[in-house]
Amino acid sequence: MEDLQILENLERYVSGEMTQQEKIAFEELRKTDPHVDQLAVEHAYFLHELDRYSALKNYRHSLHEVENKMVDEGLIAQPQIKGTEKVVYLWKRYRRYIAVAACIAALISFISTGIVVNYAKTSGNQNYELLVNKINQTNNEISKLKRSTLINNVPAARRTEPTVGYRGTGFLIDGKGYLVTNAHVVETMRSVYVENNKGEYFSATTIYLDKNSDLAVLKIKDSSFKTYTYLPYSIKKTTSELGEQIFTLGFPKSEVVYGEGYLSANSGNNGDSTAYQLSIPANPGNSGGPVVNSNGEVIGIITGKDTKADGVVYAIKSKNIFNLIDEAKQADTTNNLKIKVPTGNGLRGLNRVQQVKKMEDFVFMVVGN
């Protein structure tokens, strides 16, 4: 008997689906064939483990739903502590940190007097602000959506810290439902949802995340998502030129916002050669949005901005998307991950308004908590 067949019989045997006759025959087989018997024992154990896993996973899912409901209702919330009580509480909670912080502060003040000259150079990073949007007010919206659109397949509780929602932007790199966004947008999310410009929500999973390049690949899971056979834009493999006119679409608020500008430098923060510097308006929530040139090529992905300088926005160069997809394919053990990067030129020759209209459908709001 084929192994697969044995497994099938076994599963029916364990779940009690077999007729009396089949049962006797199968037990006889187990007695006579030690290979079958061993396989049966092993498989029965494994099925038991899988059953337990499935039940617990479903249970964890229910726990989450109930927990979210409790948060909505305010049962789970920071209690209001007043006056001296609060001071005592904070002191109790943080006294070790305060002591450590004091030591560090003292140390730093000594060291920094020595290296004050170098300091100006290294301080650049502190001006770098990631453009992911932390949102309290949309929490309700998100939990509502959880109840309506999620059926059973939410990933189980990953133990991450934040309880607030985040919002960013992502766009399709394959009509089958693969999106690219920034790693920092999704890395802390317990569950990820994407919303298109029609207000339709889909649940998504992060299938690959690369902190180095700050990029992530998402896959829309919902079967209600209608795949696109054609995406009108392409992803540019080469570096773009200074002064190129560009535009972006993103979700600094709950509807899509258009921004336009130009490519102002061929390197990002602190000379980062994997990024561009753009002159374009961008706000928290724009992270992960596509930067598109007038030929309808995606040349980059918005990631952050300089907090000290006006209109200095950084975007990861689009060629990193290709590396990202290669890495994602390598990390995928099934070798089944097929992402076909779009090569459409449906935006070429159109005016800006038409380009935006065509592009809009493929840019998604990425939210989660």
Next chain:
Amino acid sequence: MSTTEQEKQLLTGLAQNDKEAIEAIYRENYTMIQRFVLSNNGSVDDARDIFQEAMIVLYEKATSEIFELNCQLRTYMYSVCRRLWLKRLQHDQKFTTKVENLQETIPVEEELEDHEKKNTDFMIMETAMQKIGEPCKSLLDAYYLQKKSMQDIASEFGYTNADNAKTQKYKCLVRLKKIFFVQYKNA
């Protein structure tokens, strides 16, 4: 109905993944646990985490063959959470002050050891599930977690018929099993 009977019913509900039972236990016990965690160097997030874990311990108890609560549910939850929180504090080495004891506790060490073992098993299966990749993951998820019929799965995943889907499912299952046992032996 007496409290014991009520609590027994809650546990039966819990074992069947009944959201109302879960909610009732949250409403009855969460505030107490949050107060305990907050007054012992913890945050609201910590309290949520700890409570969630305790709910899993309780679930494991409710689904085990010998399930019997020898004390009030409240005392049980408090004992488990207290133990879990002490462990966390020790682990993070934040353990500086004596933890306030608000009420009586019962010994739960054995159960927590058991829980840890089960948790490891769960994690092994979870990693194995992550590793098999698509479409296997979704396929097995649909069959074993969502308990969908082969017919539905076939149409959802675009297999020509239920038999094809079934064969595919078995192949995936064999793969999952392989990965699972490799990790299981290493653990």
